[in-house]
Amino acid sequence: MKKIMLLPMTIAMLVGCNTKQQQPKEEKPADSSAAVQKVAVTYPFSHKYSINWQPGDDKITLMVLETFKKYVDGDVAGAMENFGDTIELNFDYYHYRGPRDSVKAMFTGERAKMASDIVEHDTWLGAYYPDYKATWVTMWYKEKWTDKKGKMDSAYHTDDIMVKDGKILEIDGKMRHYPKPAKKM
Amino acid sequence: MKKLFLWLIMGLVLFMSSCQNQVKQPAANEAVADSTKPAVQSNIHYAYTIGHPADNWDRGNQENVAIVLNALKAFETGNVEESLKAFADSVRWSGDYFDAKISKDSLTAMFKDSWKNLASIKIDMSDFESVISKDKKDEYVGLWYKQKWTDKKGKTDSIYHMDDLKIMNGKIVELDEKTRHFPIPKKKM
Numbered sequence A: 001m002k003k004i005m006l007l008p009m010t011i012a013m014l015v016g017c018n019t020k021q022q023q024p025k026e027e028k029p030a031d032s033s034a035a036v037q038k039v040a041v042t043y044p045f046s047h048k049y050s051i052n053w054q055p056g057d058d059k060i061t062l063m064v065l066e067t068f069k070k071y072v073d074g075d076v077a078g079a080m081e082n083f084g085d086t087i088e089l090n091f092d093y094y095h096y097r098g099p100r101d102s103v104k105a106m107f108t109g110e111r112a113k114m115a116s117d118i119v120e121h122d123t124w125l126g127a128y129y130p131d132y133k134a135t136w137v138t139m140w141y142k143e144k145w146t147d148k149k150g151k152m153d154s155a156y157h158t159d160d161i162m163v164k165d166g167k168i169l170e171i172d173g174k175m176r177h178y179p180k181p182a183k184k185m
Numbered sequence B: 001m002k003k004l005f006l007w008l009i010m011g012l013v014l015f016m017s018s019c020q021n022q023v024k025q026p027a028a029n030e031a032v033a034d035s036t037k038p039a040v041q042s043n044i045h046y047a048y049t050i051g052h053p054a055d056n057w058d059r060g061n062q063e064n065v066a067i068v069l070n071a072l073k074a075f076e077t078g079n080v081e082e083s084l085k086a087f088a089d090s091v092r093w094s095g096d097y098f099d100a101k102i103s104k105d106s107l108t109a110m111f112k113d114s115w116k117n118l119a120s121i122k123i124d125m126s127d128f129e130s131v132i133s134k135d136k137k138d139e140y141v142g143l144w145y146k147q148k149w150t151d152k153k154g155k156t157d158s159i160y161h162m163d164d165l166k167i168m169n170g171k172i173v174e175l176d177e178k179t180r181h182f183p184i185p186k187k188k189m
Helices: A004-009 A031-037 A060-070 A077-080 A100-112 B001-037 B062-076 B082-086 B103-117
Strands: A083-091 A095-101 A113-131 A134-147 A152-164 A167-177 B057-059 B087-095 B098-103 B117-132 B139-151 B156-168 B170-182
Touching: A060 A134, A060 A152, A077 A100, A083 A100, A095 A100, A095 B062, A100 A113, A100 A134, A113 B117, A152 B170, A167 B156, B062 B082, B062 B117, B062 B139, B062 B156, B062 B170, B082 B103, B082 B139, B087 B103, B098 B103, B103 B117
Parallel strands: A083 A167, B087 B170
Antiparallel strands: A083 A095, A113 A134, A134 A152, A152 A167, A167 B170, B057 B117, B087 B098, B117 B139, B139 B156, B156 B170
């Protein structure tokens, strides 16, 4: 349950991929920057999602980051303004697809469990996938939080957020915990 | 003569770089047209700060993808020695509750230990991205995939991965694994 709480908080992740159609390999657009690297590369894996991407619109990345910040700052209602009517969530041990109101209620409950939430970003990347007319914004960040009992914890996240027609439709969160400090003798 | 040769090479590199930039420019315009909203490269104040430009990443070398995927495929098929060929002599490995810079010998031992109790591994790849930083100093390959495995007692399990692998001089120098578990199926009554 703790993990479920953490991931919704983070609000983001890219490349849900599970429901996407099998795509032909390496359909790079002729105008892509990849055109400068026309190397015949054979990959040992097929892929479910398109690998045809290009740098995304900065405004979409900005919208996702602002949405995330609103959540982190406790403004769940403000954050939800940028979500679509139906949202898919994938977090640790958790999957949900349903209406925005339900997601809002869940996010509100999870955020309320925290007394404070601090996020330190390593980087982010907006990638536009023309085959789906969708942008995935990926955020890499460290999250530190304190629950209402005063207990502190932290984790490293990579969240993928899918945006289509200006709305967030999917969040896919992955994470790793930091090593536990060695106990003092 | 040597200097002249160097100048010629530099001129050629600059010319090629110029050509690449000309090729890249329409790609950005294409993205704008497809997404129906103009991309703004400046005067954007992001909600968070990072230690490099906000639009730091370009599409990277696809050969790096091949390096990484070949290593993963070799590991998947139990060929640890082949997989290790893609790694540098020293590797930083970050995973759940683990973060250390280790020698290749340690990496070898850990890879072999990973296989010790397993009968099979299956990778279902979702997506991969190769990126390079604007200053050309950092290259990463990101992988998104489902990993399923069966242990030697016949028990199966699975997890979803997002791995970032840093490439330097054609070798993997960092492996940063993030995961999420799938929901536990409800027990039948």
